[in-house]
Amino acid sequence: MKRYLGIAAAAVLLGAGPALADGQLHIYNWGDYTNPALLEKFTAETGIEVTLDDYDSNETMLAKVRAGNSGYDVVVPTDYIVKVMIDDGLLAETRPDQMANFKNVEPLWADPPFDPGRHYSVPWQWGTTAFAVDTAIYSGDINTWAILFDPPDELKGKINMQPSQDEVFNAALRYMGKPLCNSNPEDLKAMYDMLVNAKQYWRTMDYGMIDTMVAGDTAASHGWNGAAMRTRLQRPTVQYAYPKEGFPVWMDNVVVLADAPNMENAKILQNFLMDPENAALISDYAKYANAIAGSGAFMPPEFAEAPEIKMPEWAEPLGEFTLVCDQSVVERYSQLWTNLLK
């Protein structure tokens, strides 16, 4: 009896390794970002069993993928990380641009700077990062970064910033009209001083903005447009801003890992995601726009017309992708960030 227990125990420990059976697919995505209905539809149409695991940041995902043998087939990195992964040879060149559904990808997103010609990635969702303001507390013009860095009296002490050196510094540099990926010491010193002064008006630094704005802990919050929409649905006076100094546009993309155990199934998924009806399912869950033409037909009209999704025309040229900065710039940014938060 004891011998069998021992063997059984060993079997439990050893037997739970990555299953390489056909008909499986392992997805690794941001938390709370994948519509279960989408996965069910995929399984129903293709018979492939899907597992879904969550990560909280690009860096976590990257660390795991770099270590190798992660067991995942498909991950969903943000735009500039796609470029890093391509350069590091971590991705499989699946040529989505040659797949059947590629024709559905909107021309604006079909040839992005981080993956020219779409040889590796398929669009998942895209959005903007700016901030939301509770207009019941402050009703003036909100379309400027000054709200966060030089706030009006009503908002002082009630502001939330994202705890990301890239996001905060980029916003600050845009506000001051300075170039991004800045290595000019004068510019950096000026930016740092400005931020040190602005810090006293901030209350929290957190990615999560929905709960705190709805509860009234904060009245203005740096964040993503989809989160702003979800906040507005619970607190109707919340409005999303489009800062006139410029704001980041980002896109999360679906890529296949070079060491994916289920390569063919992953490619089937990539093609599946470029179908308009499926893309609508993606957007419906986290409330961000997708890049597939024709998906609008499958989504409720309030979504397509929502101010967080449909940018006002004057704002359209102001959004731009984030660039990968030089290592030396990153180091200096890190140093300043630590000093800012010490």
Next chain:
Amino acid sequence: MASVAASAPERRRRRFDLRKQPGFGFMAALCLLVLYAPIMVLIAYSFNETRSVSQWQGFSLDWYVKAFANKEIQEAAWNSLQIALVATVIATVCATMAALATTRTRPWRGMTTSYMVVNLPLMVPEIVTAIATLIFFALLYAALGISFGIGNLMIAHAVFCVPFAYLPIRARLEDMDRTLEQAAADLYATPWQTFRRVTLPLMMPGVTAGATLAFVVSFDDFTITLMLAGPGQTTLPIYIWTSLRRGISPEINAMSSILLVISVILVTASFLLGRRRK
């Protein structure tokens, strides 16, 4: 009068409880209040009608329905339980043996080193352990092809649970006097018999405390688990943490309440079983 008939020591005992310390009962009550207040809130809001965790808007069992239907949460909870149980067993066994070897004895060569090694995982910040262990297991696989699947997680958990189990056991052992064990030896008991029938039962509160701590620590861990978990190995803390950026869902509150109820049932059952055996 009846009290006159009572003996003098009895009378003294009735008026003077030598164990009582003033204010300690109050502190214990305060402690319990602090511990349970958020739990009560959690349970209350799991019945909240809307998604919000701050405004109460009406009673509803919706979230429990959703929690039961949400396969991801269930799988995550089950993973957490499995890992915690295995890790606790490994850690407690290792810790008990180590405590026996390093306590109540004359210092022996290697005792301080053993003590340091056993407590080492306590001292390393979790994120560092997380990344380092990730790389370690990756190297192990790359060089030797060895991977234990979910066993990787169980081993990693066991490692950082060992000091949490060790310290309460050690604290308990240090207090035990040896007269009972010496008496057993005088009665011709073998060392193993002495251990099994005298030392171990006396140590039990320490072992239980250690095992409980280890379980809780493992169940709650997410930094290390986040890094090491592979496909299908998401645990409850990871699921919760990664979905927090989009706001807390009352489903999570509902699932937590369910877990709470299950644990109450489990412990009550083991308690009753223990009583019956006596």
Next chain:
Amino acid sequence: MTALTLGEVERRRLSEAEARVDQAKRSSAARQQRTRWTLVAPALIVVGLFGIGPLLIMLLYSFLEPGTYGGVRWEFSTDAYVQFLFERDLFDETKLLFTDSYLLIVGRSILLAFVTTIICLILGYPTAYFMATRPASQRNFWVFLITLPFWTNLLIRTYAMFVILRDDGIINNALLNMGLISSPIPIMFTDYAITIGLLYAFLPLMVLPLYASLEKLDFRLVEAGFDLYASRGSVLRRIIVPLSKPGIVAGCILVFIPAIGAYVTPTLMGGGKQLMIGNLIALQFQGARNWPFGAALALILMLVVLIALLFYTRNATRQQAALHG
């Protein structure tokens, strides 16, 4: 003829007997030593292999250069350690200025951990004592009562605290309704909130070892104290507390050390505007993408804690030698 006198025979037999006793003692000591090593072996293997192995990797990494977007480049460099005390001047790349940023952060974390430990002790000791002095049949129930909250995930409980402490939360609303205050007291996102959060997370780590220790307290000693006309306070101070010292030490170690590296709870409760050493290290593996520096910080932190722990063990070893010699 070698005639041995009676005395000589006796002496020889005596010395043979002594030799055998000596040998028996030595082999029993050797056996004891072997038993000890066998006992401690599983812990050493589990922690040694899977705990120290990864640490050595980190040690190695701290002497390398950071790779782009995480990871490391295989070039030797002590930059990570230098960075702890010096930073490059913004305007002149070659100048190194002394910086107190990291020391400040380490200091803040240590102070916070210290305060948390003290408060946990103050709240936890009476509770553990109370639990230990309940009738034996009730004690398990109390242990259960204390640990039950910890079956719920810490993150969720922390968020539940938001509901209680925030501006629009239970406490503020109650105070407002009772008319005691006219506008909400900001409790959330302050240092007090951090302390409450840490206290909440670490309380069982203090209570359980204390309880394990106090439960075995021999109350005859307490009775002896009372017989000698000591007051309750004296009995507490001079008999109970010293006797429960192992539990106190275990509890303090279990709270203080993890509390130094804690960052999730302080970030959630404190709003994330100030860095703890735990945040700082985590940051190096995330947004700051400087793994060698993260590794170096962790090792420096560990060194500090190791020295403190070493100091304690040496002390304890000396005491034990005196007791069990």
